[in-house]
Amino acid sequence: MKAELVNPFIESIFELFNTMLGAKVERTGMRISDGQKQPAEVMALIGFSGVVQGTVGLALPTETCSAMIDRLLGHAADYSPDTISDTIGELVNIVAGSAKAKISLKVHETLDLSLPIVFTGSSYEVYSPSNATWLEVPFSSELGDLSLRLTFPD
Numbered sequence: 001m002k003a004e005l006v007n008p009f010i011e012s013i014f015e016l017f018n019t020m021l022g023a024k025v026e027r028t029g030m031r032i033s034d035g036q037k038q039p040a041e042v043m044a045l046i047g048f049s050g051v052v053q054g055t056v057g058l059a060l061p062t063e064t065c066s067a068m069i070d071r072l073l074g075h076a077a078d079y080s081p082d083t084i085s086d087t088i089g090e091l092v093n094i095v096a097g098s099a100k101a102k103i104s105l106k107v108h109e110t111l112d113l114s115l116p117i118v119f120t121g122s123s124y125e126v127y128s129p130s131n132a133t134w135l136e137v138p139f140s141s142e143l144g145d146l147s148l149r150l151t152f153p154d
Contacts, residue, residue: 006150008102009056010137012095013148017141020094021071025141033136033149042084043149044092044118050111052103054152058092064144071143081120089116095148 010027017025043059066079069087077083093116100111137148 002152004106005052005054005103005152006135006137008099009095009148009150011102012098013137013139013146015098016091016094017143021068021143023071023142025139028138028140030135030137033134033147042088042118042120044085044088044116046092046096046116047114048096048100048111049114050104051107051109052111052152054150056092056096056099057149058088058095058146059149060088060146061144064141064146067143085118085120089118092116 013027014025017023041059041061042065043057045055045057047053047055062079062084065084065088066077068091069077069079069083072087093113096113096116100113104110132151132153134149134151137150139146139148
């Protein structure tokens, strides 16, 4: 995967935590992944298209999502499944939108984003084209752990 495509997404995670959440976040690695949601996490995916195509996802435990909700609102909140889903959907939208703007400047063409899709529970599978390679970038923060997942068609 090309660094000029991956780095805008990583930068967007740092910006989200720095500007909206007022929290420090640290990248703890980078690895190839199968792109699947793990049993104890909630995951949101957004597709992007244009001259650059792919999918970006955020995956995190519900406890991390709850801490992010509290930080965004400034107080303890309702942690209903709808609130968790809406929050992670909006967070992946923020990350994808910020990265989209950065990449669009580099390629001199505007990219399009799909609507976020949120996965909860454990009775499903995410299917990708057989040649899709998922990159997983785990992060640790004072609000909890999360992972950024990216794939671009080969």
